[in-house]
Amino acid sequence: MSTIVPDKKNAVGAATGARNLAIYLAACLFVGFGLFPLYMMITTSLKTDQQTFAWPPVWLFTPRFQSYYNALFVFGGRSADHYLFNSLVVTLSSSALAVFLGAMAAYGLARFRFRGNRDVAFYILSTRFAPPVGFIVPIYLMVQRSGLLDTQIALIVVYTSMNLSFVTWILRGFFLEIPIEIEEAALVDGYTRWQIFLRVALPLVRPGLAATAILSAIFSWNEFLFASILAPGDAATIPVYLAGFSASMNIDWGEYMAVGTMAVLPIMIFTLALQRHLVRGLTFGAVR
Amino acid sequence: MAASKRADRRTALLLIAPAMLVLVAINIYPFIYALYISLHTFTLGRPTPPRYIGWSNYRDLLDDDRFINSLWVSFKFVAIAAAVEFLVGFALAFLFSAKLRGMATLRKLAILPIMVMPLASGLIWFYIFNENFGAMNWFAFLLGAPHRIPFLTDGKLAILSLVLADAWQWTPFVMLVMFAALQAIPEYVYEAAKMDGLTPWQTFWRVTLPLLRSAIWVVLVLRVVDAFRMIELIYLMTRGGPGGATETLSWYIYSTGFLDQDLGSAAAEAVVMIIAVSIIAQIFVRRLNYGAAT
């Protein structure tokens, strides 16, 4: 049971060696399981059709980039880059909005006493649990009425609201960690509350802003349900475009996986950048 | 810091109002709107205006076998997926806590699936589970399976295949959070336990587990709620099939509303779902009092 208590340094020698080997094996097995599907995606995007459908599966082959070329340049009508760009616009706008509005709300909740403060805070947190599919019908009708179907604006507003709950909660925690005296000092030094928010508080929670911005970006980038209903056509984001492949009878797996790879890899890079605050973000500050 | 209370209250209002406005528009108003729609017949794309029919959409749900089935399927999926992800993830958190060289790198690699676009992970697993050329069947063949296994077209297997794909993405999440929670326990706690003569097993039950309580709680609720709302894997891998075996409540609402275009019924189902999730969320908010400091 030596792994029950982390970092327990027990008996030296052969027993430890065997134990460490077992730990390495188990860890590598799990990592392998985690990476295998990604490996499949990337390799399939580099295979020919023949290699894709081969039985037994082909493990060693010469990669070719034809699928990427097809996805980006040759495909009839819109190509993947159009939808990647849509995704980028929606992601950046909604993340920026969510972080700014969320930071304002978080600061208001962290620094001002007023009746109902806790209720507002908990309400905002509880929207994290709202099932998107439960809201899709009314939101679809609202968007349709306002003539915003298949526009990026509709997605930006919906994603902003989706991201607000955790942005607000995480940043509220960050603001609470600023010693109140620093802000009082600025008050004495001649700054208004709004200026203190902009010039003292915000710079001090920069790591929190970065973490929430990246998390918002990931959620917006990955969101599928609202995108598929609210922006099915020209304004579609990359997951909607990706889903379109599966509807056709003869799936071009190479191209499919090439688009998938392009949709997934940027986020992987983000993930590595964000390690430090990832947990805090994913659990809205409950675990650090 | 209370210079002038009225000015403070105004500043607070101005700070919070924009966010609240967005939430009212995209959260509160739609819920009320859903209630309204659920009391009407409402078919997408038909020119006839919605007609008020009272509670019949809800009454119909009680007689709707597909709805009852979807509740059962949702329950099965959530229970199995959350249990597997939690238990395996928790165990792995201990495994990855081992202070060995290279462990940090392995950990970073292990959490990569969390960030994969759920739709893309559906795509990949759809490919891997393919009956004719998928890697899963190749492994099954290597392990001595006599024939191709219909991972996605057999009723019993399909839901387990979904669980596997879901667990692939979210077990690392459980691992990551529980790992962080474990790291947050200071070393001296274990030293004290050792001084008090506790066995490792006792230390786990009496010291580690109680200290992890709030983390466990957060992870469980997040996994339950998110598994409940999951739709992307179903969209790509099974579309609710075969024969409704993977038709969860989420998928049922989606297909009632946007495949059958019956918005009135879909809204009624949505209201039921929102209330169910709200109850879970409320328990969570009540139990977890970490926001006490305002």
Added chain:
Amino acid sequence: MAGIYFRDIYKSFGTSRLFEGLSLACPDRKYLCLLGPSGCGKTTLMRIVAGLTEPDSGEVLIGDKRVNGLPPASRNIGLAFQNYALYPHLSVAGNLAFPLRAPIRRGRYRQAEIEERVKRVAALLRIDQLLHRRVNQLSGGQQQRVALGRALIHDPGVLLLDEPVTHLDARLRYEMRAEIKLLHDRIGTTTIHVTHDQQEALAMGDLIAVMRNGRIEQLGAPLELYHEPATAFVAGFIGDPPMSLVHARLAQENGNTIVQVAGSSLSLSEALAAQANMAPSREIIVGLRPKQVALVERPEAGAVATTVYSHGRVGREQQLVLTFGRDEVHCRTSSAIHVTTGDKVWLSISLDGAKLFDAASGRALAHT
């Protein structure tokens, strides 16, 4: 430059009342120490001057200007916080210039003047070598100087210091005390200095206000507080060691007023007897300086039996704390005398120079 005046201040926090009609004056150019144990309201009082806390009622004046309701920035004050509260995202120079760049002073200082002032204040506080450092790279003492500089840079009419040297180690603390005092002598800004350390207050204040439970126990010059404590609380708070406070009873013996302490009878000098006759009741508290008590080897007249509670050597002397009844007495003896905790020893008490207080109110029995 301006004096600071509190008039009939009331302040409650929730249901607990802190100030009930507090009044206090700090004349122009004086250095006032607010001294008291934690929770006595000294920091709250300072925050009321700063405008960070508003009183429920009562007036606060800076100079002849009523400042109630004015935002902190409009009160022309400088405030150095206990934990320094420097802006961690700015350099030393950025911190010093921050008040000058405030919107409320927009247009008052040109860039060149800001730079010049920063240089001047940095030179004054000897941090001119550090201007480009990040504040989290500074030592505690250096951070303290930056905080002081930031409070002084716009030439405030009033300087507020909240426990300014508490977080420094002992040597630096003495050094900074002297420097702050020197600075005050040089610039003469009216200063309120909040501290819980009576030595610090005695060393630095022109005036000291001893506070307890939201009330001013005594306002006076350091020596006045030391020699003529107005209440038993002040007597027991000031001095190192402070006066020992011993509960006693007044009685008459042969027409003379005497004091009964723990079964012994002590006679009073004429002056003290006159004071004792002013006592509203028989129950009094006697304040004794260490030099008024001495260990004796055997019971004698005027000696009381005590128990050693603690003992510690300080050079050639040792300090003893002795208990009898519910009282503690501080006593100094030669290190040569060997005692251990729990020993019974005899203590002779001389009432010459003792202070008498009414036991119920704690007030000093007045001279007539």
